[in-house]
Amino acid sequence: MNRKSSPWAWxxxxxxxxxxxxxxIATFEFSLRMERGVYSFKAYQVVFGDPRFQETFLYSVxxxxxxxxxxxxxxxxTAYWIRLRLPQxxxxxxxxxxxxxxxxxxxxxxxxxxxxxxxxxxxxxASTGGTNVLLVIGYAMLSLPYMYRAVDTxxxxxxxxxxxxxxxxxxxxxxxxxxxxxxxxVLIAVLSGAFLTFAIxxxxxxxxxxxNRPAFGPYLQLVGANRAYEPAAxxxxxxxxxxxxxxxxxxxxxxxxxSPNSR
Amino acid sequence: xxxxxAPGTAIAxxxxxxxxxxxxxxxxxxxxxxxxxxxxxxxILPTLYLIVGAFQNADxxxxxxxxxxxxxxxxxxAYWISIKVSFASAIIGALAGLAIAIAIIxxxxxxxxxxxxxxFSGVASNFAGVPLAFAFLAxxxxxGLVTVLLxxxxxxxxxxxxxxxxxxxxxxTYLFFQIPLMVVIITPAIDGLKKEWxxxxxxxxxxxxxxxxxVVIPVLWPSFLGTLVLLFANAFGAIxxxxxxxxxxxxxxPILLYAQIRGDVLHNPNLGYALAFGMIVITGLANGxxxxxxxxxERWLK
Numbered sequence: 334m335n336r337k338s339s340p341w342a343w344x345x346x347x348x349x350x351x352x353x354x355x356x357x358i359a360t361f362e363f364s365l366r367m368e369r370g371v372y373s374f375k376a377y378q379v380v381f382g383d384p385r386f387q388e389t390f391l392y393s394v395x396x397x398x399x400x401x402x403x404x405x406x407x408x409x410x411t412a413y414w415i416r417l418r419l420p421q422x423x424x425x426x427x428x429x430x431x432x433x434x435x436x437x438x439x440x441x442x443x444x445x446x447x448x449x450x451x452x453x454x455x456x457x458x459a460s461t462g463g464t465n466v467l468l469v470i471g472y473a474m475l476s477l478p479y480m481y482r483a484v485d486t487x488x489x490x491x492x493x494x495x496x497x498x499x500x501x502x503x504x505x506x507x508x509x510x511x512x513x514x515x516x517x518x519v520l521i522a523v524l525s526g527a528f529l530t531f532a533i534x535x536x537x538x539x540x541x542x543x544x545n546r547p548a549f550g551p552y553l554q555l556v557g558a559n560r561a562y563e564p565a566a567x568x569x570x571x572x573x574x575x576x577x578x579x580x581x582x583x584x585x586x587x588x589x590x591x592s593p594n595s596r
Numbered sequence: 597x598x599x600x601x602a603p604g605t606a607i608a609x610x611x612x613x614x615x616x617x618x619x620x621x622x623x624x625x626x627x628x629x630x631x632x633x634x635x636x637x638x639x640i641l642p643t644l645y646l647i648v649g650a651f652q653n654a655d656x657x658x659x660x661x662x663x664x665x666x667x668x669x670x671x672x673x674a675y676w677i678s679i680k681v682s683f684a685s686a687i688i689g690a691l692a693g694l695a696i697a698i699a700i701i702x703x704x705x706x707x708x709x710x711x712x713x714x715x716f717s718g719v720a721s722n723f724a725g726v727p728l729a730f731a732f733l734a735x736x737x738x739x740g741l742v743t744v745l746l747x748x749x750x751x752x753x754x755x756x757x758x759x760x761x762x763x764x765x766x767x768x769t770y771l772f773f774q775i776p777l778m779v780v781i782i783t784p785a786i787d788g789l790k791k792e793w794x795x796x797x798x799x800x801x802x803x804x805x806x807x808x809x810x811v812v813i814p815v816l817w818p819s820f821l822g823t824l825v826l827l828f829a830n831a832f833g834a835i836x837x838x839x840x841x842x843x844x845x846x847x848x849x850p851i852l853l854y855a856q857i858r859g860d861v862l863h864n865p866n867l868g869y870a871l872a873f874g875m876i877v878i879t880g881l882a883n884g885x886x887x888x889x890x891x892x893x894e895r896w897l898k
Contacts (some may be wrong), residue, residue, distance in 0.1 A: 342703020345695040346713075349775070353720060356731045356772065359741030363734035407631055414627035422628065429635045434826070435883045436643050437833025439850050440872045443857050444642020447649070455637075470638050477639075532722050538836035539850075543857055550836065553726040557733075557840050564730040571727035572719075579718045 357572065364565035376566035385552060393541075393549035396465070397534040400472040401527045404480045405516075407473060409523065412484045413515050416493045430481040433474050442471055442540045464544050471540045476530040483529070487522025488515075490589070521589045525582045532578035536571050643876065649869035662870035671852070675874065678832060678849040681763060685770035686827035692771070693778025694820065701786050714783060717776035724773045729840035732769045736760050761842040769837060774827050781826070785819040822889030829879040829886075849875055 367375040380386055415423050433441070445467055449457040457463035473480075496518070500510045516523070541548035553571070557564040653659035666672070700710040735742050736753075737760050746753055759765055789812060797807040835850035844851055849871065855861045856868040 338704035338706075339699075342699035342705050345699035345703070346705060346709065349692065349696045349699075349713075352775075353716065353772070355742060356735040359735035360731040362741055363739075407634055411628050411631040414624075418624045418627060426628065426631070429631075429639070431883070431887075432635075432639055434829065435876070435879050436639070437835075437850065437875055437879060439833065439835055439853055439857075440646065440875055441639065441642060443853065443868070443872055444646050445638070446857065448642050448645050470634075473634075474639050529722075536725050536727060538726050538839070539854070543854070550726060553730075554836070554840050557726060557730055558843070565734045568727040568730035568734070572723055572731075575723050576719045579715065579722065582718070583715060 360565050360568050360572075364562060364569050367562040376562040377570075380563050380566050380570070389547055389549045389552035392547055393535050393537075396469055396472065396546075396548065397531045399469045400476065400534050401530050403469055403473045404476055404526065404530055405523055408477070408480045408484050408526075409516055409519070410511050412481060412488055413493065413511060416485075416488050417497060427481075430477050433477050438471075438475055438537075438539045439543070441474060442543045445471060446543065458544075464546060468540060468544050468546050468548075471544075472530075472534045472537065475537070475540070476526070476533055479529045479533070480526040483522045483526030484519055487519035487589070491515075491518045521585050525585050525589075528578040528581050528585075532575050535574060646869045646872045647876065649866055650873035652866055652869075654864075654866060659866075662864070662866040663873070665864070665867050666870050666874055670847075671871070674847045674849045674852045675878075677763065677847065679878070681766050681770065681848065682828045682831035684763075684767045685774050685831045686824050688767070689771050689774025689827050690778050690820065690824045693775045693823075694782055694816075696775065697779050697782045697786055701783065713779065717779040720776035721773050721780055724834065725836035726840040728769060728772055729837050732760060732765075732772070732841065736765065736768070761845055763846075766838055766841065766846060766848075769841060770831050770834070774831065777827060777830065778823055781823045782816075782819060785816055789815060818889045818892040822886045825882045825886040825889065829882040832879055832882070833875070 364376050365372040365374065367373065367379070411426065415426055446458065449455055449463075449467060451459040457467045493515070496514050497510055500514050505514070536550050536553060537548070538550035538554055542551045542554070553564070553567055556567060650662055651658060651660065653661055666675075696713065699705060700713050732740075734740050736758075737743065738754060740760075743753060760769075793811050793815075794807060797811055802810070833850065835848075835854055838846060838848055839851055839854065842851075844855060852861075853868065853871050853875070856871060860868070862868060862871075
């Protein structure tokens, strides 16, 4: 089976490469054409100079950071506890974490709008702050499948039981155990999940738009509907952000421990 | 760092496990209480709310009218185009992704090409939504680079019937994240094909073709089908790309639901619930198959 490189392999590779590189090249080329007759970075200048770009981008970065914090608070103790005390519930919890892949984001946010309106017992949508909280929660749910998997993979590489017992013998409480023993040990896995969450949240459109929040995704859509060259520049910027997040995850993976008790 | 382990304080201050309650309650269960509470409040109950609403009339009484109203020509057409786009992009994406994965792993291509492809797939599978629509407008829109270049050599793809704001335009765009997703998921499965199986087949006198037909395809089949279903659900729930690409000119289900949430275009809130219910049924069925296929394929890849 291990012969020299097959021509079919090269063909598949080149067809694939053409399909994936052409849109990127075309987008980049298009983004440079704002000034008639010459290539320039004018579109990028316009985009970066737009105060709404700065506001919405900052808003989405803030939301992403809170989403990551909430995701970590929710997932790390749960995944830890499942490994330590409730392994019989693992299939159930894994099923729940997969639900956001089954239920489309637009359905989840539709449910929020109907359940948390101003007449409900928990009127999150009645205030701006509450809507922001709901958006963060919604994003935490969207990233749940990825965050849970990342953390669970990280936990697999450490000996949770021994670490916990050692900490308990030394008199540590649950807060200390999770915050100062477990979290640092799965930090690389948590960071991988965090950067994936960031990549998902930063340009998300559906939830932000339907909750009427001034996020980066709806801003992108608005620019796309009204401008010619700026959207291409924004697409290039978005691609670079996604690329950056994935590169960080790859670099992190190199530092991740491979097997139990390896360090 | 002290409050790092107080999960769910925003919503349920009473939920986190504390030492004080240890004596009375089964603390084992309290450990995942915040997670369960969050999942209930922000995932399961909102979905159930819509599902229940789909089976009610405006007064809250049980009624099948909304479900029945789904079977009107315009809504059925929206489901049909959604299913067609999702299915086409899933099956083409799965086959193309499989071909690329096999090419980089088994095709004897240089090692750096393999790692570059896998890294790029990770990026491209997450490059969806509004920016992806921009990229394809810049490529295959009326003024896109490829459209213009083809025009210069005498091929006017728009005159030939192509339109980026159409079934094929949307499918072609979705493939940009579908193919890489297939590569990302199927690569470990192909890596899981043990070298010994190939050697054993060769020892028994199997030709390369027989090895593929009788070993590789049966082993990869469940993960292939499983990923196919995941790609389908992935495309079916997507809205941002289609919305940014076509506005509301292509009436797929998520866009119809989006318009309904924004302004009750169906003039019947319960019909909106039924629309959401239909989406859950379709992605739920798809993912049910996925889980079934995955448990079958994992038996082989241990």
